[in-house]
Amino acid sequence: MRFRHPDGSTVHLAYCTNVHPAETLDGVLAQLRDHCEPVRKRLGRDRLGIGLWLARDAAHALVTDPAALRGLRAELDRRGLEVVTLNGFPYEGFGAEEVKYRVYKPDWADPERLDHTTSLARLLAGLLPDDVTDGTISTLPLAWRTAYDETRADKARAALVTLAERLDALRELTGRSIRIGLEPEPGCVVETTHDAIAPLTAIAHERIGVCVDTCHLATSFEDPDTALDALAAARVPVVKSQLSAALHAEHPADPAVREALAAFAEPRFLHQTRTTTPSGGRQGTDDLDEALADGGPLPA
Structure with a gap:
């Protein structure tokens, strides 16, 4: 859904689809039919934004077949749905019986993560509504903390620099600006928003920033005002927020x-x-x- 901010800009609110398992393009189309369109109708809205999750196989099917991508966009339009953001954190198997630590693989030290995220950026540029020029993708915060040494840190940093260059090229080619947000999460290399500042200021690129997840923020006992002020002071962009809940005892x-x-x-x-x-x-x-x-x- 779209809202008008007091400063005149448009704020997009999207329903995240990663809560519904779908590893293939057919599964994604079923999500739109069985979940997303019914949610839109229940809300009584003409159009509903969705935060689309595309697993590796679904993304590969779309990026290698322009007709399939056009078909997905047509299906979105037909069901009154629009996409301005993707969840690029899970790579595959998010609906498996046991996910646990597998959700952090491949990490940013592995070439597969760069390739997958590049594909997602290309797809999002093709899915954005005609009147929208900016999209976002959330991604894992570098890696799970174990087995992450300086060598892997160098590889991850190089991958993000390469990604930034590819996003610049995509902007020149399509006129669409896609930004990536590392999503701080407890247990990861970047566990808090504070942890994100050093690696992102080292890259210092406007298209690479932070995705603030409210559950993760709460679990780390971070004060939102303090966290956001620190990111702003460090010139680290917040490209996306995810509104999710944590249990508190x-x-x-x-x-x-x-x-x-x-x-x-x-x-x-x-x-x-x-x-x-x-x-x-x-x-x-x-x-x-x-x-x-x-x-x-x-x-x-």
Whole structure:
């Protein structure tokens, strides 16, 4: 949906499709029919923005077949949908029975991540509505923190520089400006918005910035005003925001609270868990079941 900001600019709000598994182009088309169009109709809107997730196979099918891309755009128009942003974080298998750490592969040190994101940028340039010239893609925050050494950091930095050059070329070719946002997430190399400042100022390119996810912001106990002010002061652009929710337990020692939290521990996704320490720092686990374990690393 589109809203008019008091400064006169247009704000786009989109419904994210990665909550519905779809690895192929046929699966994406089914999403539009079974979920996105019904949501639009229920809201009573003529047009609904969607944050499209294209898995590797779906993206490959579209980037290698211009007719398929035109068909997807026609289907979007027919169902009253528009795309101004893509979720480029998951690469494939996001609907698998167990995702967990696999969602961070390939990371930005692997050539596959650069190739996939380049394809997504080309596709988004072709999917943007006629009256929209700017699009965004969210992506993983460099890599999961383990096994990430200086050699891999150099490769990731070089890949993002190459991506920025490709995005500049895409702008010259199509007139469409596509920007990429690293999405800080607990447990990753870039865990907080503060962690994003150093690598992004080293690149210092207007098309490479941050995607602020409100769940991740909350889980890291970051104050939104402070975080956004720091990014602005460092001239790191916020290219996208994702409005998602984190669970907060005020009294985690309460058995009823722990029982309620345990209902969210499941085998598909990681649920990173954090608490503050008396000194003002953070303690955490990679998953909720670790946090709830008897004698686990987090205080009751």
